[in-house]
Amino acid sequence: xxxxALPLRQKFFTPNVxxxxxxxxxxxxxxxxxxxxxxxxxxxxxxxxxxxxxIAFDVACGVALAAGxxxxxxxxxxxxxxKYHPLVRPAILTAFIGxxxxxxxVFFDLGKYYNIWHALIYWxxxxxxxxxxxxxxxxxxxxxxxxxxxxxxxxxxxVHLPGRxxxxxxxxxxxxxxxxxxxxxxxxxxxxAGVVLSFGHQSSLGTMMLIAPYKLHELWYTPLxxxxxxxxxxxxxxxxxxxxxxxxxxxxxxxxETELLSGIAKYVPLFLGTYLLLRLGDLAYxxxxxxxxxxxxxxxxxxxxxALFAVPYFLLKRRSIRRDPTxxxxxxxxxxxxxxxxxxxxxxIGMNMGPGWSYFPSVGEWxxxxxxxxxxxxxxxxxxxxxxxxxxxxE
Amino acid sequence: MDLSRRKFLKLGAVAxxxxxxxxxxxxxxxxxxxxxxxxxxxxxxxxxxxxxxACMVACKKENKLPPESTLGDAATFxxxxxxxxxxxxxxxxxxxxxxxxxxxxxxxxxxRQCMHCADAACQSACIVGAxxxxxxxxxxxxxxxxxxxxxxxxxxxxxxxxxEWHAALPSIRKCTLCSETRLEKGEATACASACPAxxxxxxxxxxLLKIARARIxxxxxxxxxxxxxxxxxxxxxxxxxxxxxxxxxxxxxxPFGYKPVSDLTxxxxxxxxxxxxxxxxxxxxxxxxxxxxxxxxxxxxxEGGDDDx
Numbered sequence: 001x002x003x004x005a006l007p008l009r010q011k012f013f014t015p016n017v018x019x020x021x022x023x024x025x026x027x028x029x030x031x032x033x034x035x036x037x038x039x040x041x042x043x044x045x046x047x048x049x050x051x052x053x054x055i056a057f058d059v060a061c062g063v064a065l066a067a068g069x070x071x072x073x074x075x076x077x078x079x080x081x082x083k084y085h086p087l088v089r090p091a092i093l094t095a096f097i098g099x100x101x102x103x104x105x106v107f108f109d110l111g112k113y114y115n116i117w118h119a120l121i122y123w124x125x126x127x128x129x130x131x132x133x134x135x136x137x138x139x140x141x142x143x144x145x146x147x148x149x150x151x152x153x154x155x156x157x158x159v160h161l162p163g164r165x166x167x168x169x170x171x172x173x174x175x176x177x178x179x180x181x182x183x184x185x186x187x188x189x190x191x192x193a194g195v196v197l198s199f200g201h202q203s204s205l206g207t208m209m210l211i212a213p214y215k216l217h218e219l220w221y222t223p224l225x226x227x228x229x230x231x232x233x234x235x236x237x238x239x240x241x242x243x244x245x246x247x248x249x250x251x252x253x254x255x256x257e258t259e260l261l262s263g264i265a266k267y268v269p270l271f272l273g274t275y276l277l278l279r280l281g282d283l284a285y286x287x288x289x290x291x292x293x294x295x296x297x298x299x300x301x302x303x304x305x306x307a308l309f310a311v312p313y314f315l316l317k318r319r320s321i322r323r324d325p326t327x328x329x330x331x332x333x334x335x336x337x338x339x340x341x342x343x344x345x346x347x348x349i350g351m352n353m354g355p356g357w358s359y360f361p362s363v364g365e366w367x368x369x370x371x372x373x374x375x376x377x378x379x380x381x382x383x384x385x386x387x388x389x390x391x392x393x394x395e
Numbered sequence: 396m397d398l399s400r401r402k403f404l405k406l407g408a409v410a411x412x413x414x415x416x417x418x419x420x421x422x423x424x425x426x427x428x429x430x431x432x433x434x435x436x437x438x439x440x441x442x443x444x445x446x447x448x449a450c451m452v453a454c455k456k457e458n459k460l461p462p463e464s465t466l467g468d469a470a471t472f473x474x475x476x477x478x479x480x481x482x483x484x485x486x487x488x489x490x491x492x493x494x495x496x497x498x499x500x501x502x503x504x505x506x507r508q509c510m511h512c513a514d515a516a517c518q519s520a521c522i523v524g525a526x527x528x529x530x531x532x533x534x535x536x537x538x539x540x541x542x543x544x545x546x547x548x549x550x551x552x553x554x555x556x557x558x559e560w561h562a563a564l565p566s567i568r569k570c571t572l573c574s575e576t577r578l579e580k581g582e583a584t585a586c587a588s589a590c591p592a593x594x595x596x597x598x599x600x601x602x603l604l605k606i607a608r609a610r611i612x613x614x615x616x617x618x619x620x621x622x623x624x625x626x627x628x629x630x631x632x633x634x635x636x637x638x639x640x641x642x643x644x645x646x647x648x649x650p651f652g653y654k655p656v657s658d659l660t661x662x663x664x665x666x667x668x669x670x671x672x673x674x675x676x677x678x679x680x681x682x683x684x685x686x687x688x689x690x691x692x693x694x695x696x697x698e699g700g701d702d703d704x
Contacts, residue, residue: 040560047482047557050545078681080688111543111558111565115523118542122523126661129522129546131668192685196678200667211520211550211660214651226663353554 005089005388007154008252012385016251020374027371030364031108039111042364048357049348053365056347058105058372060205061340062098063136064233068244069095069143070198071237075267077191084264086257086391089150090248091241093389096143097379101372103136108368128207135201142194145183150387152180202233209346217298217350219291224282225346231278232309235271236339238264239312239332246329248384262322265331272313272335279306301341301349308338430513432601434532435578436632437587439506440610441646442617443594446491446504450586450595451478454489454508457576457585461486483507485557485568489586494646503638505646506586506595509534509555509570510624511632512655519657520550525567532600532632533572541567552628552649552656572632600632607636615639623648629655 034042045052072091075081107113119133159172206229209216222228242261249256283289292302312331321327348359361369384390455462455478462478463486480487489508496503515534517526525540526547536556543565547556559565573584582588587597596606604625611618616639623635623643628651637643644650667673 036563038559038561038563038565045558045560047484047548047554050548050558074681078685078688080685080692082692109544111545112541113543115540115542118523118540122525122540124521124524126519126657126664127522127524127546128660128664129520129544131664133522188682188685192678192681195681196674199677200674203667204664207660207663208546209549210663211516211546211657212552213656213659214552214649215549223659223663226667351549 005086005150005153005391007387008385008390010252010385012381017378017381020378023374024371024378027368027374030367031371033364034108034368042362042368044359044362044365046357046359048353049351049359051347051351052359053348053361053369054105054109056344057340057369059102059109060343060347062102062105062372063201063205064229064236064339064343065240065336066095066098066102067198067202067233067237068240069098069146069237070195071234072241072264073146073191074195075238075264077188078195081264084260087241087245087260087264089389089391090244090384091237092143092146093150093383093387094240094244094380096140096147097376097383099136099140099143100379101376103140104375105372106136128204128211131204132201132208135197135204139194139197139201142190142197145190146187146194148179149183149187150389152176152183154387156180198233199230203227203230205229206346209351212351215351215353216346217291217352218286218288219283219298219302220346220350222282222286224278228275228278228282231271231275232339232342235268235275235309236335238268238271239335242328242332243336244380246325246332248380248390252384252390254390256325258323258325258328261325262328265316265322265328266319268331268335269313269317272309272316276309276313279309298345298350301345305338305341305345308334308341312338430600430630431530431532432599433530434511434513434600434632435572435598436511436532436600436603436634437572437584438596438598438603438607438634438636440594440596440636441503441505441641442636442638443592444491444504444506445592445594446493446502447591448478448491449589449591450506451480451487451489451491453585453589454570455487457573458488458571460488463487483555483557483569485559488568488570492647494641496641496645499640501638501641503641503646505635505648507553507647508586508633509572510553511570511572512628513630513632514628514655514657516550516552516628516656517547517556519655519661520546522546526556529574531572531574531578533574533578535571535574536567536569538566543567550656552651600634603634607634610636619643626653627651629653 030042039045043052043054068091072084072088076084076088107116110116119130119137124130155172156176157173159169159176161168161172203226206226210221210223210225213221242265245257245261248254283292292299292306312334315321315327316331321331454460463480463484464477465479465481480490483490489506492505492507494503494505495501511532511534513528515526515528518524518528518534522544523540523542525537525542527535527537529535543558545558545567547567548554548558556567556569558567572578573582577584583597584595587595596603598606604622607622611620611622619637619639619642621637621643623637624631624633635643635646635648637646
């Protein structure tokens with residue numbers, strides 16, 4: 001590639017950063033109560049809704065929205081569309097941050113968080129969660145390795161630790177050289193491993209709620225759920241890249257990469273079409289389409305979810321719309337909201353644990369979730385500011 | 396080569412797609428769970444229960460659980476009021492609920508507790524295996540292994556496992572079938588021992604079924620000809636009898652199917668990871684495509700220069 005990725009090296013403490021820190025601080029306060037006074041002091045969780053916003057959004061949506069990493073890696077590295085190479089590093093970084101936060105969110109949501117390592121030693125192969133946990137751990141490791149070249153590139157032969165730490169310069173440099181060699185030799189292996197792990201992981205999340213046949217609404221209780229989760233995650237991969245790319249350009253004062261983004265957007269209808277075909281086929285085959293129109297909360301939630309998927313499918317087929325940065329961004333946003341709503345529907349809205357119980361996330365739950373989002377944005381900012389993630393602007 | 400790159404990619408996509416479709420299709424239903432005739436259990440005869448709640452008291456004593464008042468706590472009244480739970484909770488392992496028939500107005504008392512399923516959904520769901528079916532029939536919970544993920548609560552069709560929402564370091568709580576405290580000493584469960592009306596019969600599941608059948612046969616005009624738990628969700632160790640004119644659904648015992656609820660998830664999991672062949676196959680296909688593309692680029696001698704899709 002002729003154009004090199006470079007750290008942005010912009011001023012770090014902008015007003016936006018203080019806003020992010022504020023959200024994180026608020027989340028930390030709620031987290032304090034959750035850890036020292038129990039879930040009951042912060043959340044609206046109950047025996048009927050043991051999974052709430054933290055699982056539905058921080059974990060289920062977090063994983064799906066990190067799909068930009070493996071879809072971009074697959075398109076560029078495996079299917080050889082090297083034109084889109086500038087999009088790979090930001091996508092992989094975002095996926096790493098996303099999975100890191102998923103891990104952190106799980107830690108918040110586990111009652112006995114100090115036993116989290118038990119997943120490593122006590123194996124229960126019949127549990128869907130067991131598979132989910134291993135894929136998160138392995139894929140997070142793979143994403144870490146995939147991000148190593150950025151660190152190596154930035155600091156190789158360029159380690160200048162201050163004062164007493166200076167004696168570590170040589171060993172650090174030696175280590176970076178070894179890592180460089182290691183990455184160069186093995187990256188292909190990890191790129192494919194990342195895609196395979198994502199396949200397994202995304203689909204397993206779709207299997208999770210299938211253990212509750214008498215609780216999950218028929219619109220979402222389908223043996224095809226793993227495949228639907230996988231295809232919808234693939235569909236949201238590129239829209240996430242578009243979403244982040246557009247916002248990053250805006251907030252870092254860079255020229256938007258409209259040409260690249262509208263170029264890669266042409267694959268989205270392909271994925272969305274596959275998903276919609278499977279979804280409709282499944283509903284029709286199981287004969288449950290009627291319950292989408294019964295006016296219930298679940299039926300309406302499904303209709304909204306479906307519209308958010310279907311509208312960008314038709315719009316993004318048109319070249320003129322893909323070339324319009326605003327419409328492109330809105331289409332990407334629609335797909336993202338569709339996937340978020342779909343995960344909410346499966347994990348919360350479509351779950352009926354019996355009469356007399358309802359759930360709406362508490363202020364504390366929202367607070368912690370916003371804190372995670374803020375932390376993610378902050379990590380992204382740190383990443384692009386000090387590591388070569390974004391390519392220097394064209395022309 | 397007449398196989399153009401485009402065609403190759405299309406073929407690859409079709410092959411990969413059908414492989415994935417194949418994975419997602421559930422395998423044939425698993426075999427029904429083996430039911431051990433030596434498993435212990437309880438037969439709850441709702442036609443005999445008088446609603447005295449002696450079983451609830453005995454359970455609280457046995458498990459050293461605090462009373463739970465829905466009227467107000469010690470802080471409100473200056474003294475703790477007696478036990479009046481409305482639902483199973485982390486402080487209430489068993490509960491007597493009153494159900495009134497809409498037509499006849501007849502009251503029926505029903506005892507709720509862990510059903511100690513033959514193929515327990517919680518055991519299938521638990522990520523670390525903290526919930527396990529024991530040789531004596533009890534589904535036992537191990538707080539030391541548990542991670543507190545609450546997936547067992549999602550999985551249980553009877554909504555039995557309860558979480559300590561107000562503890563800093565919470566555990567799951569539920570009926571133990573007095574497995575450690577009494578069964579090992581050869582004693583019956585605390586609730587069954589306390590029942591003054593003979594509504595709770597403790598014993599081996601196989602024998603309880605015989606007793607239930609005998610009661611139905613002896614008084615066919617009194618009992619509905621069905622033993623709840625014999626087949627529901629693959630069979631449970633706690634069984635129920637009901638009046639002829641009161642359906643189990645009217646007692647809050649839902650008409651579940653005969654398959655274990657974990658049937659679909661376990662079939663899918665098994666299919667996706669069968670001998671690890673499917674993941675390795677996907678890996679191989681993707682690796683092949685990557686190798687093909689890189690090789691083609693190397694031959695062309697260019698790094699960039701995509702042909703457009």
